[in-house]
Amino acid sequence: MADTDRESGPGERPCWLCARPLGRRIEWHHPVPKSRGGRETVPLHPICHRAIHANFTNAELTRKGEAVQMLREHAAIARFIAWVADKPPDFHARTAAKRR
Structure with missing residues (x-):
């Protein structure tokens, strides 16, 4: 779910995954997929x-949950x-998909 921050401004909350400050663009992720009953x-x-x-x-x-x-x-x-740690909050690059 792409959205702007609902509760605070950019830089006030860390990213759930990398813990860097958030930038202008914030996306909202369901740790437990919504299709599997996740609400948070x-x-x-x-x-x-x-x-x-x-x-x-x-x-x-679903198995890893939150x-x-x-x-x-x-x-x-x-x-x-480790790679993204020193990048600015709004840095973006193409993400390669995992081969399954």
């Missing part, structure tokens, strides 16, 4: 949102977080 949403950078969906199926996200640390420990996500 968390704020993400668009690039972080795409990285999650490029590396995990809805079934995998355990963000499990996502961060996944090898591809850990590499992504």
